[in-house]
Amino acid sequence: MKVYDDKHIKNVVLVGAHHSGKTTLAETMLFEAGLINRRGTIENLNTVSDYHEIEHERGNSVFATPMHTEWRQYKINIMDTPGLDDFIGEIISSIRVADTIVTVINGQYGVEVGTEIIWNYIDKYQKPTLFVINQIDHLGLKYEESYNSLKNLVGNNLVKIQYPLKVDGAQCIIDVLKMKMYKFGPDGGKPEKLPIPDDQKEVAAQLHNELVEKAAENDEELLELYFDKGSLNEDEMRQGIKAGMLNQEVFPVFCTSGLNDMGSGRLMGFIDNVAPSAADLKPEQSVEGNAIEPKKEAPTSLFVFKTIHQPNLGQITFFKVKSGEVHQNDKLVNSRNGETEILNQLFIMDGKKREPVTKLTVGDIGATLKLKYTETNDTLHVAGNPITIKPIQFPEPRTRKSISAANKKEEEKLSEALKKIHSQDPTVVVSYSKELKQLILGCQGELHLATIDWALKNIYGIEAIFERPKIAYRETIQRSANANYRHKKQSGGAGQFAQVHLKIEPWYEGMPEPEGFNIRGKEEVDLPWGGKLVFYNCIVGGVIDLRYLPSVMKGILEVMESGPLTKSYIRDVRVMVYDGKMHSVDSNDISFKIAGAHAFKEAFLNANPSLLEPVQELTVKVPEEMVGSVMTDLQSRRAIIQGIETKDQYQILKSTVPAAELYGYSTNLRSMTQGRATFSAVFSSFQNVPTNVQKELVKQSE
Template sequence: MQIYDDKHIKNVVFVGAHDSGKTTLSETMLYEAGLINRRGTVESKNTVSDFHEVEQERGDTVFATPLHTEWRNYKINIIDTPGLDDFIGEIISSIKVADTIVTVLNAQYGVEIGTELIWNYVDKFSKPTLFVINQIDHLNAHFEESFKSISSLVGKNAVKIQYPITIDGEQCIVDVLKMKVYKFKPTGGKPEKLAIPEDQKELATKLHNELVEKAAENDDELLELFFEKGTLNEDEMRKGIKAGMLNQELFPVFCVSALNDMGTGRLMGFIDNVAPSATDLKSESTVSGKELTLKKDAPTSLFVFKTLNEPNLGQITYFKVKSGEIKINDKLINATNGASETINQLFIMDGKKRAAVSKLTVGDIGATLKLKYTKTNDTLHEEGKPISINPIKYPEPRLRKSIVAENKKDDEKLSEALKKIHNQDPTVTINYAKESKQLILGCQGELHLAIVNWLLENEYGIKAKYGKPKISYRETIQRSSTANYKHKKQSGGAGQFAQVHLKIEPWEEGMPEPEGFNIRGKEEVELPWGGKLLFYNCIVGGVIDSRYLPAIMKGILEVMESGPLTNSYIRDVRVMVYDGKMHSVDSNDISFKIAAAHAFKEAFLNANPKLLEPTQELTVKVPEEMIGSVMTDLQSRRSIILGIESKGNYQVLKCITPAAELFGYSTSLRSLTQGRATFNSKFSAYQPVPSNVQQQLVKQ
């Protein structure tokens, strides 16, 4: 296989709503370039891209699939992504390594709900983007409406490169960059090139002039040429269009029929000649803040954007060469864990097909097999020349459920399988809740959960049960309280004796030291579950020997691990041990630990104990006309609305919501808004539970 240099490698990612035709477009591009001799279809379950069994069962793209095509001395790496934001991890990891984003629309619908949801993430990456309006030959195609919807999404910077017409009943595409018409046979393929018809000349010239002006605006030299000549030639326009794409000031719009192979060759030609390559993009900063050198002779670094576990192969690791070159048998260091990995094999991947290569250069995308210590989001670098690429920040789960194996014998097997799934897809999260003794699975939605379940059953042979996660509450106090406890036990021989007097108070950051005590020592304990314990030694006159103080604190901490209200962790308390008694023979550590535990528990129950619940900071992006019903639903979930701001045709609502009220919210929001709203959440703080809710929880 030919090895291409960085100037002749283009990396594009296909994004767009479900059924926009991304998989069909990628299949047609491979066919048009002669890399496959027969086009598969999604319906026939034989496309290069959707090769996984679960994708063929569902008829949907679930995993991002790297492919490649070669067109006129350029290599185009294509990543075909899912069209549902439940699989957003696959989409954003692909965008991370792409140089140009190709947003595919169905000409029947234009910008759909799915397009809008995915665009929320596309917009954050600020990468060159072009739009492809697909299915232009469909009876219900609406090109102009589709273009207007693009303009609503990106503003006046959307510019037509092409628009469709029919001549003598045959599908044609007017190209206003080349000022030609491409006329296609019903079977598609190579078009006939024609002059622009008289009835289209005025419109085509108007659009051409708009494109010239847009191209000139993005380069000072071109702007001068434009003022001087009044126009630009095709090469000058290409230069200006590329500059506009790099600045996100110009979004070219193309039209194709991927199913009938119309316009795909021209699209590939534009990607070759105009779309930016990796070395055209702004230099990327590493974790250390240094600028990454995108050159062939720079130290080697690879960014792992995807891993896939194949039953017969093991782990396939997909990467982009971010700098330098990679060759077979090269040894690299994992920047995350310091482990050494040897690249024994190098491949160009087209779905499940692998083509071996001897090396890959900066900007290229490839794969290797059976790395031991590397997972998605890791950087591999040359030994002695550390480089760590900024990792992808994946969204927090929107759906959480407890998970257990149906057969208890599979518990360990389940944990191992979930770990592998997480390494493959970091948007699947696994946490063991120590308090509730539950394994908590986090996903992006019900469809995402269904795929995880499919993988568990079909690839790992595990049947699982799912449930509602128990909420991890915290307990604290609202006022001060004192207590004392005498522990005395005689059992023949040495007995047990200890008496402890203590005072407890609520603690908060910045409060003054306790008054009325002779403080001889202070220990500040950062609790593993959050919050603090402040432990004061206020003993005077040696009534308790200092050697027993660690045992007293241990007794207090043991109670704090299982609070008296709901067996939840206790936090944010300060304890002053100020008096007590000991016995020269019968006192020991265990005695003082028991006495301290009883005294602390009694004081806690008399200090107006309060239950705290975890709350989430929720951000909901919802169409303007649906904001009322969404707010009503959130208020019914005990949410505190922090504010609302407008963003285009959407309202962005921020609120604080108890975690206990968010179970099922993903499904509820989708139902309320017909799937048009999206949300994300992150932990906010522990807040007091309302009295009526606390009574119910304590009773339970």
Template sequence: MKVYDEKFIKNIAFVGAHNSGKTTLAETMLFEAGLLNRRGSVEEKNTVSDYQSIEQERQSSIYATPLHTEWRNYKINIIDTPGLDDFIGEIASTMHVADSIIMLINAQYGVEVGTEIIWNYIDRFNKPTVFVINQIDHPKANFDESFNSLKNLVGKNAIKIQYPIVINGAQCIVDVLKMRLYKFKPDGGKPEKLEIPANQKELAEKLHNELIEKAAENDENLMELYFENGTLTEDEMRKGIKIGMLNNELFPVFCVSALKDMGSGRLMGFIDNVIPAAADLKPQLSVENKEVFYNPKDQTILFVFKTVHEPNLGKISFFKVMSGTLNQNDKLENSRKGDVEVLNQLFIMDGKKRELVESLHAGDIGATLKLKVTETNDTLHPIDHKITIKPISYPEARIQKATSAQDKKDDEKLNEVLRKIESQDPTVNFNYSKELKQQILSCQGELHLAIIDWT
């Protein structure tokens, strides 16, 4: 597999309310890029992202799942997250390593309670965000109402890049950045690119000019060009949009039908050309107050953001390369424990599929197997050069329940299971109550508890 540097890696979190279409969009993007021969579906229980049996049974994402696609010389790392706040810990872990966010809105409902809960949580991270209004082809879809509900959520900084129309029964998308019309066949796929029809010209020009003004106001040089020429080129607009996203002063709004593969290719092009990469972000401050840059030539630093225990593989540790270049068989020290870990194998993970790689550069996301002492929130750094990435802050537990083995002889087995659950999900806590003489389980809600019981 090609090794990408920090300028050509985009780490994107897919977030949104339950049933907004995150998993379907991720599947479509992998298909669009040619990494899948056939798209799976949530209903058929065969998507790349929702591969756990409990997810397939419930037809709903429960775990944050890393996967990737490649599009026009860029690598897009996608982390598909659950839409229910019982699993907010999965979103918390994802936010820590994502460079940008794509939040999906169901065009039938607009901003939902679940959307607000997730937005109120992720807004504190100040990550560049794109809103994607999905299911535009649904008979009950209402794009305008969905967009208005979005403006009520985030304010005037939500700016349309696209809007949907239907022409002679054909689903179309008007793109006011490129000033083109995309016309789709009934089953979607690659669109026909056409001139914007006369009856849409006035609206498209109005939205185009609003986008120009919003892009220009984010940079003094662009503002001068705008005053001199009365407009901006497409490349100048892209530059202004990126600056606005980095400043959290511009939230582009796209529209798609993820199920029918309408608009996904154009969205991927925008991710490549505009959405900030790791290299565009400000350096992070470590616990020791040192700046950490996404530079492949600096010392190698990893941050472990997720741990999974698989029956046949053992412990899988997911990490982001915060700095330097990681090579197979590298030895790094755990900042919390002081132990040296050997990373014998490096993988790119797409759901349950593993692709072996020899190296990963700063800004990339990967996984390794069977680390001895390393857990979620740990930093791995060069031996005797301690540095600690600031840890993920998880929400406090909301409910508690006493738990015990039915047979006292199984206490040891129960404790082993509980340790693995706690390792996988830091929003779950187990404490022994001397008063009750039982283990007390703390978690996020009744659904979260049900999933733990299933585990």
């Protein structure tokens, strides 16, 4: 195929709420450009983008799918994304490499929950964005309500390029940039270009003038020109609109019917002529702090934004050329691990169809097969010119489950399958908790979990069991206690003997040294699970040889790995060993280890032991009218509200909540707020468990 330069490559991502019509619009764009000669439908399971079996079963997009069209001497790379935020990783990675975001709105409903969630990420990445109000020929169209809901979302920088109109029963679109009316037949396709009707001229002229002013505002030369002439021509308006999009100060609005092929050609024409390309965007900064110049003369660098595993092909790696050019059989170095990869094959992907190419230039998106050392978020660069492109920041999991194989013989197979699933979707996080002895799976919600389960069953042939994960409690003490233990064992010949006297106290940062002891030595141990053990040698008169004290501490540390209340880790204790006895023949390291362990355990049980639970710092973004029900629910979860902030039409609730109370919170919050609220949770601290809860937990562990 033809190789396009960076100024004639446009990378757009279609985003929007569930059922806004992204996949159908993408199919129509491919058809209009002649890439396909027949439009598929979601119902017939034959669209280019939704080709995975699970997408056919569920009737919606699960994966972001790269495609391309060639339209009027431009190449447009299109990524069709899911509309459900359970698959937010697919959306974010696509936004990250797109040059322009096309946000699709269902004209019956306007801005929906999914739109709001996705807009937060668009706003974060500050990408040029245009909006498409879709399904304009639907009987339930509410165009003005949809437009106003968009204005509430993005503000006064929203500008109409088009609006829909019915003329004698025919669907029309008034275009205020070109000042023409497009009239479509019942089956859509190529429209008839007509003058704007008399009864619409005043409205169209007003919108045209608003568009001229908005275009002029974003370019000083255009502004002067506008003041001189009182207007701008179409080319000058395009220049100003592009500048405004690059500054996130102009958000154009178009109209389409993706289903009936209305307006898609005009949309692609605008993407060609106006929407920014990679060459127009500001150079990115590398991790090393250098500007990545998007020029074909620069040293080659690729950013890997997506990985998929297909049973018959293996790993497919999708990348964007950030600088230079990449050729078939090029050798590039992975900046993360220093490994050299050979790109034996280069492809342009259209759904599952692969079109081989010999080279790709800066700004383009392509794919290759069977890289050995490369994953999503990696940078590949030419040897001698190291560069690391800033990775995508994926959201933390909102739902966690313990996972195990129903057939215990398949545990290793399960582990390998989950590695591939994580490689394909970094929002799936898998970790083994040595403490809990559980494999913990983190994901974005129940639907996300269902797709993981489907993949395990249908692709990898594994039946998995998902359960509520255990909570990583800690044990500590609230007062001091003394104990001593004599270990004596005689079984012929040399026996075992050791006696240890010790005192334990709660430890906290900055506390004074213990009083009443002759401190001979001190050792602070930063525990792997958090907190400290502070161990004092207070032996006087050599009643215990110094060489045995490490064994005493070793015995104490072994007890601390499995506390007497719930077998949880013990933390934040200090121990003073101040007396004891030994035997010249029978004493040895193992004897003092046993004596130290028993003495510590006895003292611990007498020191008012308490359980500590992990507490999360929870931030909930909720529409103003739903705050009351969310707060009531949080209080039922033992939450402590820390504060409330206002942001636009939302309230930001900040609270601390025990981790044990957040199980299932993602599903409950979505149900309670019709999916309009979002949350994030990060570990805050360990805090004391209420007495009644502690009694129940101790009872359960017996």
